[in-house]
Amino acid sequence: MLTLLVLVFCEVTPKQIAMASNENLCLRSAPLVLFLSWFFRPVIWAVTAVSSALTYLAVGKAKKKLTLEHLLHHVNAAEGAGVVESYEKDMVRNVFRINDTPVEAIMTHRTELFFLRENISVQDAVDSFLEAGYARAPVLKDETEHVLGVISVMELAGALRKSPQAPIKRFLSPPYLVPGTMKANELFFRLKKEPIQLAVVLDEYGGLDGIVTREDIMKEIFGELYDEREETGGEAISPEKGGSWLIQGDADFYDVSDILGLKLEHDSRTHTIGGYLLEKLEEIPKQGTVIDLPEGRYTILETRRQRITSLRFTYRDKPES
Template sequence: MEHAADGALSANAPASESDAGDSSEPHSRGLLGRLFGALGASTPDNDSEAPATPEPETAAAAGLPGIGNLRRMRVGDVAIPKVEIVAVPVGITRDELVAVFREQGYSRLPVFKDTLDTPLGLVHLKDLALEYGFGASSGRFSVKKLLRPLLFVPPSMPIGVLLQKMQVQRIHMALVIDEYGGVDGLVTLEDLIEQVIGEIEDEHDEAEGGFWKLEKPGQWVVLARAPVKDFEAEIGMTLADPEEEQEIDSMGGLVFMQIGRVPARGEVIKGENGVEYEIVDADPRRIKRLRVRLPGVAPAE
């Protein structure tokens, strides 16, 4: 659920230093090492020693996670589009930056000059907290002091190659650059790992108490994988018609079936029965969380 997986460096690190240093890094590095080992075992360089076993086409078509995605999928397949990137200008104030972190829930944010097509680097929440939080007084605020480097990659790059670059350079966020040099999307380390091991949910992703959480009467935040029938029993209302019930099992599948595509984050879909589905979290390939609002319930301001 984020623009990036967590990691940290000293708050005073210049932008030329690498984006790493978390206490959890040995565990993630072990995981990456195993992924790269599996990837290397089936790269074209080793084909002369042992032919690679083709993966089932059904898994590829269904977009299932697996080690084969490191070779098969491209950066453009997993990047969030430019219009969904949350970034901040280099002239942002400390209070404004804190407000963006609080509202969006990300640990990293790209920083730009003038427009997003002129990125300068990224700012990490942990650096902000260590430099200006906990009662620290560091004088006049400048986000330039907190900048870390970004990777810039083409959409055609295999995600396995990008994963290796992120490990070597210890940078967990990359901007996707189009043929004209403009920013076209954004990819994080977590986005790539999810294509291999499946969706990663943290305390911000998981609804309290199970698949959903009641925000107020008539309004819930629901995980996309929540069973439709169970949620219908919770709200006392039928959401899927008899034909749809034969084809879908999850709330995410219900929304996808109604509009025939993966909706964008922030999009609101209104069903024929008056129920509104607001997309809280999604990537270009799947819905992750949604807000369900029953008829007659006003949206939050």
């Protein structure tokens, strides 16, 4: 009973009152707090000295360090107090997270890539751009994956009047090549300093792995971005009735962990929930495959090109709300 009284009248109620009228209460109580702090200063000094001495004898002198975990803990506490909005907390977390995110985790993989061949005409390239709805694309040599350069719709528009049947290789810009292991924040600062919109990502053998744009990096901080030509898709992670979750296979692994409240053991090279399940299963699953893991059950709903495109997750033990 005493604990309940302390919780209601000494913890919850004072916080609610302070949040409702903080400035007015501060102005009224400041003189009293100043007097009490001066009056009890000897007692405060004595208690602090004894506590510091006992701490030193027990653990020695330890320097206080502000770690990333402590900072994020304070941000979470600020959200709980209503000082920080939920989306602001997510943005702060994402800003720090891209420091450890390699560009290969956010790139458009070569299997999903829109590209052009060097010998197609300017007119055909413009038609391809209009049909696909992209603003720029890498250009590959013959039938290989060797990147000759990058071309944009604006460059093609300038060439269309003069040489509509000329091969596009005459109008290429040199490609900006980066390794897949480069961190996303480092690439972002490089793209800020130079007039580059698209970087070509190479694998460890020097072959084409994918591309990364400025927009891809911004998405890691602000979430999904759409222009006027794109249709807004469903959420990558969405709840279903009964406590299960519908998840896209390319959903970010850390987003799944955060939203579902799971602590998942995984390889450092795993970047998506689909990759996580392939790591655990050690084979390519088919539609309808059920994977039981310690955290719950995954049901593969759809696959395409040997990749998991959608799945359903059900908790083994439903977490407390």
